[in-house]
Amino acid sequence: MAKLQRVVPCLWFDTEAEEAATFYTSIFDNARIVRVTRFAEAGQEIHGRPAGSVMAVVFTLDGQEFMALNGGPQFKFTEAVSFQVFCETQEEIDYYWSRLTADGGQEGPCGWLKDRFGLSWQVVPRAMEEEWLVDPDPARVQRVLEVLYTMEGKLEIEPLRRAYYGE
Template sequence: MSKVTPCLWFNGDAEEAANFYVSLLPDSRIVHVQRNVSDGPSGKEGSVLVVEFTLGGQRLVALNGGMKMEYTHAISLMIDCDDQSQVDSVWTAFLAHGGKEEQCGWLRDRWGVAWQVVPKAMFEFLSSPDKAAAARVVQAMMKMVKLDVDVLRQAFEGKSAA
């Protein structure tokens, strides 16, 4: 059966990026590193061409494409975190390695890849049949940079944040 694998474009530092990404989550590892077999646009013979890796069980590929390409918000990678502790840990790791915070649980890593760091509770709140509670969660999220499970839960329950 065919599978879809996201491929991230880098300019010479695909292996460094993949190693950083797999350090973030359990069930993550480098699967294979393919080296250039000759000199070419993507690097010298023997340099890294492609890194296959899994991130939280999801297969991805990092490609050294030979030139700098900019990422846009048109695509992002979402990490659904078990709890606030994991949100905090992943968020801090990205920022400590050159990432930049954005709004509503989004950030960019040092390579410009857009990530959404989202607690699993957020999905529960938003899928609630209580539309008013879900709307309050969205309003609370819109005021945040890093998502805060306690504040989102208070919004869901109709309590104001202290």
């Protein structure tokens, strides 16, 4: 038996856990569905789900393990929790942005989006988190932020890079 990852984000869905896991694993490299567990007759008075229907799906995205749980309609995703996707190139940003907003996803400002399940994502250049926003020169950081805050949707690397270098 494989060793369990110590910390695993659990994503609460109404009934779409398997659909969401399939969607996410189709987007990311090094991704797969690890296992699907199903409701049993035990606990019917609590969960009310038909025996044999999907209870939870464990999946990995680029080696990170997640669980998708069919917990019912009580809880919804909010922007209070989001996943960041760090990208090296504009092509990567374009790829993840278009895939994650597909089929009913919503674009948000400054590189934020919601996928069709309502889960929030930030698709950002890796350089922004590793260099541009942590530079000891406050003028460089200020220039990047000024450009960042004008971006209504998907981030564009080149204007951010030019701002960082003062071009």
